[in-house]
Amino acid sequence: MLNLSGVRVIRRLLSVSLFLFYIIVGFGQKLVSGPILLPKNDSCDTHWLLVKKKKDIRFESNAKLTVQEDTIVNHFFKRKRAYQLFVSKKLNSSYYLKLYNYKGDLLFHKTYEKHDPSNNSYLFGSCAFIPHGITSIYRPNKMNKIYRTMSKENAHKMFWLGDNVYLFPNVDTEKLVRIYRRYLGVRKDRSLKMFLSSGVEHHAIWDDHDFGPNNASGLFNNVGLTTLAFKSFWNKFNLKQDSGIYEVLKTKNIDFFLLDCRTFLKVKKSSFLGNTQLNWLKKELAQSNAKFKFLLFSNQVINPKTNHETINRGLFKKEKEELFNFIQKKEINGVIFFSGDRHFAELHVDDTKNYPLYDFTTSPLSSPRHQLFFKEEKKNTATRVVGSFFTNKNYLKCTLKEQNNLSFLFFELKNKHGKEVFKFQISEKDLGH
DSSP states (O other), X not given: OXXXXXXXXXXXXXXXXXXHHHHHHHHHOOEXXXXXXXXXXXXXXXXXXXXXXXXXXXEEESSEEEEEXXXXXXXXXXXXXXXXXXXXXXXXXXXXXEEEOXXXXXXEEEEEOOOOTTOOEEEEEOOOOOOOGGGGGTOOSOOOHHHHHHTTSOXXXXXXXXXSSOOOTTTGGGOHHHHHHHHHHHHTOHHHHHHHTSSOEEEEEOOHHXXXXXXXXXXXXXXXXXXXXXXXXXXXXXXXXXXXXXXXXXXXXXXXXXXXXXXXXXGGGTBSSOHHHHHHHHHHHHHOOOSEEEEEOSSBSSOOSOOSSBTTSGGGHHHHHHHHHHHHHTTOOOEEEEEOOSSSBEEEEEOSSSSOEEEEEOOOSSSOOOHHHHHHHHXXXXXXXXXOOBOSSEEEEEEEEEETTEEEEEEEEEETTSOEEEEEEEEGGGGTO
16 A cells, blocks of 8 residues: 555656656647638649648648648747648549658548539638737737637538637737737647648638727728738738638529728718728629628627627718618618628617518627626627627527428527527518529
8 A cells, every 4th residue: 555655656657758758748749830721612622731840741642732831930939831722623522631741640630522512511700819929918818719629519610700819919910920920829729720721711801909909990000010910821812802801602502791980980971881891792692593691890880879899880871871782772682681790799680671681699709708798789689680799608500401492591609619599580581582
């Protein structure tokens, strides 16, 4: 039988062993973040990843693979290497991707299956604050369990609705190297990188904290730096429009309109989307053949009461009315709005048009809750769907299903544990078809 001193010795030996184990794992592992599946097309997948720079890393795939270094990351951060991998594949085919270190040890292995037509589930979320470096002063404790939960969801795409990274004003936003350091610091987070590398295809729009300081307008001086970083980390280099970051992603039954609510935001000119983007949106909506048109805003659209973080503010009402009148006059069916930013979730409906217009707000993913706003917002019930107001960490899952020759959208608002806290169902008939 061991005496007390013997037990202490064993405990110390175990502690030393565990400590050494973590050192070996921590310093032996070269893969820091990714591979992250980013916007792609039918013939090519794009992956982004970050590794520690020690010696060369080797990539392997059974599909044609092109490796391109992220020259900005590799210039600024000598101890790391970032890559974009372009995988050329046949339509509706699967492929594997393997990463090895210089010793031949396998760092990553995943098979990317061809898209299952029955998997028509999509995730949405916003406000993804993760403390790193100086931002730990603001909120030292990580609240990111939600990303581990989301990594287990069977979904095809994830849409980040803004504030996907929090740039520290007057610190990060002054120099490109600091902006990149913030992005890299966030993407190294273990829970987040588990979700980012889960095989879900990631798409993003931005809001004020990715764009610049809090509530930044299009007049922010260093927008060129934050634009470059956003395009780099979210693979947005193929956009053909002007200085804005907006696009349409077309699928069989849903067209996703990823909108830019910052670049053209000019308060004195009452500009929210701006003429160029608004005209582009109207043209694309008119040409869309999809049953459903998902309009992704970083700010709320339907909420009639608040003057905070919404296109409904008096300053921008003209643009909102122009968009709504166009949808009604041209009889564009199937429109649904998505928004974030508010640090709570809710569903608003405008039932004064040809058919009800819904705005699903989902926020926050891992940012702190704004308790001061909740008391007043709880009273804002005029257009809110009963039971939809939720103030804890959350994300939204939307699933498209066919039943009796009709298309239905099933919405589930889930908490950080993946438990459903609100659900809603919409059919194509409900949206004017």
